[in-house]
Structures are given as structure tokens and as C-alpha cells.
Amino acid sequence: MHIAKVLAPTALLLAVFFVAGANADEAKPPAEAKPPAAAPPASVPTKEFQAKATYCQTCHGLSARGFIGTNPMPRLAGQQPAYIKNQLQAFIDHARLNPVMGNVAHVLSPAMVEALSKHFQALDPPPYGGAPKDLVDAGQKIFHEGVPSADIPACETCHGADGHGKDDFPRLAGQLYPYVINELTNWAKLRGQDPNKPDNSAIMAPYAEKLSKDQIAAVAAYVSYLK
Ligand code: HEC
Ligand code: HEC
Structure with a gap:
């Protein structure tokens, strides 16, 4: 995949930076960190999509490999698009309960859910690690x-x-x-x-x-x- 090749080194670098310097609760992408230039589908305006993807990164990590702060923010990198879509829908429907993700998901349009579901598959940062x-x-x-x-x-x-x-x-x-x-x-x-x-x-x-x-x-x- 063309995009994946271009993205991988940046994503990796950012992942290291994020883990070394950020705190999940007040995590913002550092000023110099550009969000991955993923191609949004035609149904979602590029700017809107990038803003959303950047927002997801504040909790899930710049390369989406997850982040352990007060709460663990799961890894989304490499996740199956169909599964992500099911989960976003479940948060919207309150079939899957999480106050944070319930709020995040319920404002997403169906086209945005579709676009975000596919966004993380190409990211491949190394595992977060830390388990016994x-x-x-x-x-x-x-x-x-x-x-x-x-x-x-x-x-x-x-x-x-x-x-x-x-x-x-x-x-x-x-x-x-x-x-x-x-x-x-x-x-x-x-x-x-x-x-x-x-x-x-x-x-x-x-x-x-x-x-x-x-x-x-x-x-x-x-x-x-x-x-
Ligand atoms: C304020 C922090 C925060 C933001 C912002 C955020 N998330 Fe989450 N997300 C979480 C937490 C915490 C969980 C874990 C919920 C749980 O424990 O069930 C989660 C879980 C998920 C899951 C389920 C993962 C799995 O493996 O089942 C998906 C999918 C997801 N988020 C997608 C997104 C997307 C897409 C965005 C951007 C639109 C986003 N999140 C923004 C905190 C956040
Ligand atoms: C018969 C099929 C099946 C088997 C066997 C199975 N799983 Fe699952 N697992 C699933 C499905 C389907 C889901 C997604 C559920 C959903 O969409 O809500 C899932 C979800 C999960 C999740 C949640 C992932 C996330 O990102 O939140 C974990 C963790 C998990 N399984 C661990 C395991 C472990 C550990 C085993 C072995 C002991 C196991 N599963 C065996 C079908 C299976």
C-alpha cells in the first residue's frame, strides 16, 4: 500500500516521541507533529477528516498504538476496519458502554464512521509493551x-x-x-x-x-x- 509506505517512518518516530513526552490526560500532538496524511473518502471533506483523525490521536496515540494513562486507551493501529466500524456503532447505540467513547462516537456521521474505520489499518507501530x-x-x-x-x-x-x-x-x-x-x-x-x-x-x-x-x-x- 502506497500510503502505508510513506507513513510508516513518520508514524514510528511520532510514536516514540509521544510515549516519551506526553501524558494521556493532557495529550495534544506536539506542534511539529503533522497528522498522518491519510486519504479520506470522497464523501468526507479532507479538512474535516484530518481534524477528526487528529482528535482520535490525542487519546489513542499519534501512531494509534494506544496509550496507558489514567485509563488505557486501546491500540487502533492495524485493527480490522469491520471491527472498528462495529464498535463505533455499538458506542453510538449504547450497546457498548464507555462514557468517553459514547460522547466521541455519537457526533460522527455515518460517512465519517466509515472513513475512520479504515483509517487505522495501514498504521504499524511496534507494540506498546510493558506487560509482565x-x-x-x-x-x-x-x-x-x-x-x-x-x-x-x-x-x-x-x-x-x-x-x-x-x-x-x-x-x-x-x-x-x-x-x-x-x-x-x-x-x-x-x-x-x-x-x-x-x-x-x-x-x-x-x-x-x-x-x-x-x-x-x-x-x-x-x-x-x-x-
Ligand atoms: C478522550 C479520549 C479518547 C478520544 C478522543 C477517542 N477515544 Fe477511542 N477510546 C478511548 C477509550 C478510553 C477507549 C476504551 C473504552 C473501553 O475501555 O471500552 C476507546 C476505545 C475505542 C475503540 C474500541 C477499540 C477496541 O479495540 O475495541 C475504538 C474503535 C475507538 N476508541 C475509536 C476512536 C476514534 C475513531 C476516535 C476519534 C474519532 C476516538 N476513538 C477518540 C478514548 C478516546
Ligand atoms: C469463536 C470465535 C472466538 C474465539 C474462539 C475467541 N474470540 Fe475473542 N472475540 C471474538 C469476536 C467476534 C470478538 C468481537 C466482539 C465484538 O465485536 O463485540 C472478540 C473480541 C475479543 C476481545 C476484545 C478486543 C478489543 O479490541 O476490545 C478480546 C480481548 C478477545 N476477543 C480475546 C480473546 C481471547 C483471549 C480468546 C481465547 C481465550 C478469544 N478471544 C477467543 C471471537 C472469538
């Missing part, structure tokens, strides 16, 4: 083999052997350790909250529920280091 390394081996086993005794299938069945996901199945590779723990621990409270709008969160729900605290921490550590 001693959990990785146990997590690797769960990811690739599941937990047969608890009837939990291998995560790779749906999320891909490389953790990159596909279409509605999200990428987990490089996702932030504390974010994954929070989502899996609180799945039933955060996702699928509108009984009139059943969504894909129901596919993941039984596994999130069956995983123990230790298993969640292990698999979260493993995926957080996947490139």
Missing part, C-alpha cells in the same frame, strides 16, 4: 491451544494464528495489557448492552466469562507483545 514477561509462555499456550478442561477454544481459531484478526474478528496483536484485562474481566457489563440489538459481542461473551483471572492476565500479556 513471565506470563507470556502461559498466555501463548492458551492463545494457540485454548483451555480444553474449561471448554475454551484456542483464541487463534477466531483471532488468527498471528493475532491479526479478520473482518469482524478483531486484531489482538499489540493490544495493551491493561486494556485487554479490563475488557475480558468486565465483558458482560461493557458489551452487548442493548437486548434489541444483538451484536458480535455475544460470540466472545462465553469465553470471557470462562477465563480465570490468571488466564486473562497470561493471554493479555502474550498478545500485547505480538507484532
Whole structure:
């Protein structure tokens, strides 16, 4: 992809800068940091799109690799467009509960949702890191083999052997350790909250529920280091 090639070095550089110098709560892109020059679709004016994409970066990081501040801001880089679109819609519908993202998403037009969903796929910053390394081996086993005794299938069945996901199945590779723990621990409270709008969160729900605290921490550590 042409755009990806042009973007990658800048995005990487900015990622390092962002992590070294910024605080998520008051994170603003530094003055010299230009937002990635992604091509918006014809249905969204370029200026409007760039302004929105820059706004997303203030929390999700300049290269969208996520940021751990007071709350973890998940990685969006490399995420499947179909999954991002589903989540933005779920925030708009209040089927997925998060006060911050509820406010962010509900002002987006359908064309902007479509455009933003595709925006992050080409970004490929290195994983944020920071998870306990001693959990990785146990997590690797769960990811690739599941937990047969608890009837939990291998995560790779749906999320891909490389953790990159596909279409509605999200990428987990490089996702932030504390974010994954929070989502899996609180799945039933955060996702699928509108009984009139059943969504894909129901596919993941039984596994999130069956995983123990230790298993969640292990698999979260493993995926957080996947490139
Ligand atoms: C003020 C901070 C903030 C801003 C600005 C922001 N986000 Fe978020 N976003 C979050 C937080 C926090 C979460 C995690 C929610 C949770 O824990 O469920 C999140 C979650 C998400 C998710 C779900 C990710 C996943 O893996 O399921 C998507 C998609 C998303 N944001 C897209 C965007 C887009 C697109 C924009 C710009 C229009 C944006 N966000 C702007 C804070 C922010
Ligand atoms: C049968 C398919 C399937 C299996 C097996 C599966 N998942 Fe999922 N998972 C999904 C789907 C579908 C979603 C997206 C749900 C949505 O759109 O609300 C998801 C979402 C997730 C998320 C949220 C990602 C984000 O960015 O917020 C995490 C974390 C996750 N799965 C971890 C796991 C782990 C760990 C395992 C193995 C123990 C696993 N999954 C096994 C289908 C599966």
C-alpha cells in the first residue's frame, strides 16, 4: 500500500516521541507533529477528516498504538476496519458502554464512521509493551491451544494464528495489557448492552466469562507483545 509506505517512518518516530513526552490526560500532538496524511473518502471533506483523525490521536496515540494513562486507551493501529466500524456503532447505540467513547462516537456521521474505520489499518507501530514477561509462555499456550478442561477454544481459531484478526474478528496483536484485562474481566457489563440489538459481542461473551483471572492476565500479556 502506497500510503502505508510513506507513513510508516513518520508514524514510528511520532510514536516514540509521544510515549516519551506526553501524558494521556493532557495529550495534544506536539506542534511539529503533522497528522498522518491519510486519504479520506470522497464523501468526507479532507479538512474535516484530518481534524477528526487528529482528535482520535490525542487519546489513542499519534501512531494509534494506544496509550496507558489514567485509563488505557486501546491500540487502533492495524485493527480490522469491520471491527472498528462495529464498535463505533455499538458506542453510538449504547450497546457498548464507555462514557468517553459514547460522547466521541455519537457526533460522527455515518460517512465519517466509515472513513475512520479504515483509517487505522495501514498504521504499524511496534507494540506498546510493558506487560509482565513471565506470563507470556502461559498466555501463548492458551492463545494457540485454548483451555480444553474449561471448554475454551484456542483464541487463534477466531483471532488468527498471528493475532491479526479478520473482518469482524478483531486484531489482538499489540493490544495493551491493561486494556485487554479490563475488557475480558468486565465483558458482560461493557458489551452487548442493548437486548434489541444483538451484536458480535455475544460470540466472545462465553469465553470471557470462562477465563480465570490468571488466564486473562497470561493471554493479555502474550498478545500485547505480538507484532
Ligand atoms: C478522550 C479520549 C479518547 C478520544 C478522543 C477517542 N477515544 Fe477511542 N477510546 C478511548 C477509550 C478510553 C477507549 C476504551 C473504552 C473501553 O475501555 O471500552 C476507546 C476505545 C475505542 C475503540 C474500541 C477499540 C477496541 O479495540 O475495541 C475504538 C474503535 C475507538 N476508541 C475509536 C476512536 C476514534 C475513531 C476516535 C476519534 C474519532 C476516538 N476513538 C477518540 C478514548 C478516546
Ligand atoms: C469463536 C470465535 C472466538 C474465539 C474462539 C475467541 N474470540 Fe475473542 N472475540 C471474538 C469476536 C467476534 C470478538 C468481537 C466482539 C465484538 O465485536 O463485540 C472478540 C473480541 C475479543 C476481545 C476484545 C478486543 C478489543 O479490541 O476490545 C478480546 C480481548 C478477545 N476477543 C480475546 C480473546 C481471547 C483471549 C480468546 C481465547 C481465550 C478469544 N478471544 C477467543 C471471537 C472469538
